[in-house]
Amino acid sequence: MTDIPALRLQDIVKTFPGVRALDGVSFQVMPGEVHALLGENGAGKSTLMKVLGGIHQPDEGKIFIAEQPAIMKSPLDAKSKGVVFIHQELSLADELSAAENIYLGELPRKSFGRVDWKTLYEKSDAILARLKCSFDSRKLVGDLSIANKQMVEIARALTVDAKAVIFDEPTASLTDAEKVVLFDVINDLRSDGVGVVYISHRMDEIFTISDKISVLRDGSYRGSLVTADTDEDEVTKLMIGRSLDSENPIVPAKKGPIALEVQGLSCGDLFQNVSFKVHEGEVVGFYGLVGAGRTEIAETLFGLRAPSAGKILLEGKEVKIASPIEAIGHGISLVPEDRKGQGLVLGMNCKDNMTLPQISDLTAGPFVSDGAEVAIFDQYRDRLQIKTPGWRQKVGNLSGGNQQKIVIGKWLSMAPKVLIVDEPTRGIDVGSKAEIHNLIRDLASQGYAVIVISSEMPEVLRVSDRVVAMFHGEIIREFTSDEVNEDNLVQAISGIRTTKVA
Amino acid sequence: MKPYLKQSAIWGFVVLELIFFSVAGEFLSLSDKAFMDLDNMLLLFKQSAPIGIIALGMTVVMINGNIDLSVGAIFALCAIIMLDSMKWPIFAGLGDWVILVGWLLALLSGMVLGLINGLIVWKTGVDAFIVTLGSMLGYRGLVFMYNGENPTSNLNWTMVDIAEADILGIETPTIVFVICTILVWLLMTRTVHGRNAYAIGDNREAAVNAGIRVGPHMVWNFVLIGFLAALSAVVFYSASGSVNPNDGTLYELWVITAVVLGGTKLTGGSGSVIATFGGVIAIQLLRKGLGHIGADTAMVNLVIGLILIAVLFLDRQLNRKGKEELRT
Ligand SMILES: Nc1ncnc2c1ncn2[C@@H]1O[C@H](COP(=O)(O)OP(=O)(O)OP(=O)(O)O)[C@@H](O)[C@H]1O
Ligand SMILES: [Mg+2]
Numbered sequence: 001m002t003d004i005p006a007l008r009l010q011d012i013v014k015t016f017p018g019v020r021a022l023d024g025v026s027f028q029v030m031p032g033e034v035h036a037l038l039g040e041n042g043a044g045k046s047t048l049m050k051v052l053g054g055i056h057q058p059d060e061g062k063i064f065i066a067e068q069p070a071i072m073k074s075p076l077d078a079k080s081k082g083v084v085f086i087h088q089e090l091s092l093a094d095e096l097s098a099a100e101n102i103y104l105g106e107l108p109r110k111s112f113g114r115v116d117w118k119t120l121y122e123k124s125d126a127i128l129a130r131l132k133c134s135f136d137s138r139k140l141v142g143d144l145s146i147a148n149k150q151m152v153e154i155a156r157a158l159t160v161d162a163k164a165v166i167f168d169e170p171t172a173s174l175t176d177a178e179k180v181v182l183f184d185v186i187n188d189l190r191s192d193g194v195g196v197v198y199i200s201h202r203m204d205e206i207f208t209i210s211d212k213i214s215v216l217r218d219g220s221y222r223g224s225l226v227t228a229d230t231d232e233d234e235v236t237k238l239m240i241g242r243s244l245d246s247e248n249p250i251v252p253a254k255k256g257p258i259a260l261e262v263q264g265l266s267c268g269d270l271f272q273n274v275s276f277k278v279h280e281g282e283v284v285g286f287y288g289l290v291g292a293g294r295t296e297i298a299e300t301l302f303g304l305r306a307p308s309a310g311k312i313l314l315e316g317k318e319v320k321i322a323s324p325i326e327a328i329g330h331g332i333s334l335v336p337e338d339r340k341g342q343g344l345v346l347g348m349n350c351k352d353n354m355t356l357p358q359i360s361d362l363t364a365g366p367f368v369s370d371g372a373e374v375a376i377f378d379q380y381r382d383r384l385q386i387k388t389p390g391w392r393q394k395v396g397n398l399s400g401g402n403q404q405k406i407v408i409g410k411w412l413s414m415a416p417k418v419l420i421v422d423e424p425t426r427g428i429d430v431g432s433k434a435e436i437h438n439l440i441r442d443l444a445s446q447g448y449a450v451i452v453i454s455s456e457m458p459e460v461l462r463v464s465d466r467v468v469a470m471f472h473g474e475i476i477r478e479f480t481s482d483e484v485n486e487d488n489l490v491q492a493i494s495g496i497r498t499t500k501v502a
Numbered sequence: 503m504k505p506y507l508k509q510s511a512i513w514g515f516v517v518l519e520l521i522f523f524s525v526a527g528e529f530l531s532l533s534d535k536a537f538m539d540l541d542n543m544l545l546l547f548k549q550s551a552p553i554g555i556i557a558l559g560m561t562v563v564m565i566n567g568n569i570d571l572s573v574g575a576i577f578a579l580c581a582i583i584m585l586d587s588m589k590w591p592i593f594a595g596l597g598d599w600v601i602l603v604g605w606l607l608a609l610l611s612g613m614v615l616g617l618i619n620g621l622i623v624w625k626t627g628v629d630a631f632i633v634t635l636g637s638m639l640g641y642r643g644l645v646f647m648y649n650g651e652n653p654t655s656n657l658n659w660t661m662v663d664i665a666e667a668d669i670l671g672i673e674t675p676t677i678v679f680v681i682c683t684i685l686v687w688l689l690m691t692r693t694v695h696g697r698n699a700y701a702i703g704d705n706r707e708a709a710v711n712a713g714i715r716v717g718p719h720m721v722w723n724f725v726l727i728g729f730l731a732a733l734s735a736v737v738f739y740s741a742s743g744s745v746n747p748n749d750g751t752l753y754e755l756w757v758i759t760a761v762v763l764g765g766t767k768l769t770g771g772s773g774s775v776i777a778t779f780g781g782v783i784a785i786q787l788l789r790k791g792l793g794h795i796g797a798d799t800a801m802v803n804l805v806i807g808l809i810l811i812a813v814l815f816l817d818r819q820l821n822r823k824g825k826e827e828l829r830t
Binding site for chain 2: 053055074075076078080093104109
């Protein structure tokens with residue numbers, strides 16, 4: 001029995017205007033197998049899964065479910081054939097409850113088409129309990145944090161008896177604790193004989209959870225590896241065609257005068273009495289669990305939140321920042337955490353998105369100068385290796401990682417004095433990740449002051465001159481790059497205050 | 503908690519109006535009757551029924567993420583069909599049963615007109631605003647083709663009796679309005695169709711991804727609003743017995759005003775049928791109240807316009823407080 005694949009895709013071709021997203025890809029998943037799908041940003045992973053999930057129709061190729069030919073006419077159709085799809089971008093209705101979102105499209109019914117609320121809430125609460133989520137399923141999704149929204153998405157995998165479950169970058173906004181829960185769920189699915197497709201850019205996860213790894217590159221299939229018999233280097237080679245450039249070791253840049261100083265800053269119960277300094281030419285990493293108040297500090301510095309106490313000083317002078325416009329005027333830029341909600345106008349093209357904050361400076365007479373905009377776009381497209389058929393492409397049509405690169409390019413091109421980046425490499429492939437890290441270091445050596453907020457420890461350790469550890473809205477400890485290591489960082493972000501070791 | 507707060511905003515406004523007009527009426531009104539007089543209030547409900555019944559449907563369509571501008575034209579066209587069909591020779595032998603035939607034909611026509619709107623929106627993917635702007639003109643054209651500039655009349659006393667019947671002083675239009683409100687409210691809060699309509703309006707892509715069949719849901723909601731526009735015509739013209747080809751013009755705007763006043767979002771995904779009921783009452787109170795203290799129609803329109811903006815601004819402030827506040 002077990003040699004029949006749970007699902008099989010054969011010679012799938014899918015083109016979009018100007019893009020051959022899939023060029024004859026074949027791929028199969030056995031029951032009880034966790035199959036990781038890897039590839040650079042824009043390699044076609046999500047597209048392949050959308051073909052399987054009935055969202056896109058393939059131009060050519062066949063789909064088999066348990067070796068039965070299947071045509072996925074719509075997401076509904078795919079679901080009824082046992083394929084559950086957890087999307088890369090959150091696919092939720094904010095005004096509905098968590099329970100209604102979990103069972104979206106298949107609300108339990110009573111007579112006369114009435115919703116069976118009791119069953120709905122009971123089942124949803126049970127699923128959330130299994131996912132160790134502490135919120136009530138009656139809560140509106142719009143009021144949940146990003147991580148909890150992601151858990152609601154994941155909960156959908158458990159509503160039906162699936163034959164195959166696809167997870168497209170499910171951990172992008174999860175904390176380590178939630179990841180553990182997710183991996184438990186995936187292990188359960190595996191032992192129930194479900195075929196699991198797992199897409200992620202995080203090698204550690206891939207090696208923890210998967211049985212097999214398949215690699216896509218530029219829309220074509222590059223090969224499969226058994227996880228147990230391979231290593232990161234081999235996978236990377238298959239993915240980007242070369243080994244990862246060893247990242248340049250950090251050369252601490254020349255520390256200039258203090259660019260930004262924060263004294264006793266508080267904002268309600270989000271964070272309290274926060275003080276720190278960032279020098280020109282320095283990268284300060286903020287590390288902590290999701291909800292530790294790091295994003296909120298960034299939003300306060302960018303004028304999105306009003307502080308309840310404390311001072312912000314730029315180059316030694318106290319400033320009041322009441323809006324993003326003022327922040328930009330002071331030379332502060334923020335690359336936000338939630339690219340879809342805060343960073344991008346999805347219906348606008350790549351170039352316009354990238355130049356949005358500085359468009360009033362790019363004019364020739366009364367009109368916006370296309371040439372100047374395109375020049376900026378081209379520069380950052382090369383630098384960040386943004387994969388798009390051209391600047392005319394709508395940002396909504398780019399792959400997730402490439403959308404993130406547009407946001408980063410947008411704020412880099414502003415040449416800010418203080419650059420704050422919140423989770424800069426979320427959803428970015430390993431190759432480009434190194435590139436972005438180098439870019440951040442470059443900026444520092446050019447004299448910019450940079451704040452990097454990240455939940456990925458290797459990233460923080462790699463780019464920062466100093467690391468600030470936060471817990472529950474407070475700064476627990478500051479480390480220099482010499483004294484910081486994984487152990488003391490983990491302790492600090494769990495709220496354990498250690499005295500400085502000499 | 504939040505949904506109740508949202509709804510109570512409009513009811514707070516209604517109470518405010520009542521107090522204001524009662525007090526102001528004491529000083530300014532020419533008549534010596536109190537504003538909050540029972541007869542006056544019953545009349546108010548009855549008068550708000552035609553707009554109100556349609557507003558219920560508009561709430562559903564707007565929650566679903568669409569809009570229907572053709573309701574005024576559907577209203578007039580169905581009125582004509584109802585009054586005229588009762589005179590058709592084939593129904594001559596039916597006696598008073600012809601009333602029932604006229605009603606059913608009108609309701610059926612409303613549903614068909616709504617169905618046409620819905621199918622076009624679904625199958626062409628053109629925005630509902632554009633589609634129903636077109637059908638508003640088209641359906642109104644049909645109204646004029648029917649009888650030119652002339653009114654269509656048919657006074658049937660049995661029908662008038664039914665239309666003006668009352669239970670404990672509450673007349674037919676009010677009863678129909680209230681029953682429809684309850685039914686549509688149940689539809690939107692309790693049924694799978696209703697909840698899916700919310701999901702589609704809120705995040706259409708998510709709804710599609712979740713396997714909700716977006717098109718059919720939208721079509722049903724257009725059929726529903728078509729039916730309700732026809733029902734509104736049935737209730738109103740059964741009593742008056744005569745329809746002018748220009749009747750119902752601008753109804754779509756009054757209806758949308760009432761719905762929006764009740765807090766339903768133009769962008770879809772959120773709104774409440776009960777709050778729309780409140781919005782309808784609030785507008786009618788305003789009209790009557792301003793009349794009571796001697797304002798003319800031009801004045802009434804100006805005030806309603808200003809209040810609409812003020813109430814929506816307040817609503818925005820109220821609702822933002824609840825959420826974690828981010829400056830924009
Ligand atoms: N709807 C669309 N219209 C046009 N082009 C598209 C569309 N969807 C995807 N593409 C293009 O197809 C290619 C593959 O995209 P896909 O989203 O599958 O990449 P991915 O491997 O999932 O990348 P990531 O790791 O960044 O999520 C990209 O070049 C993308 O721009
Ligand atoms: Mg993707």
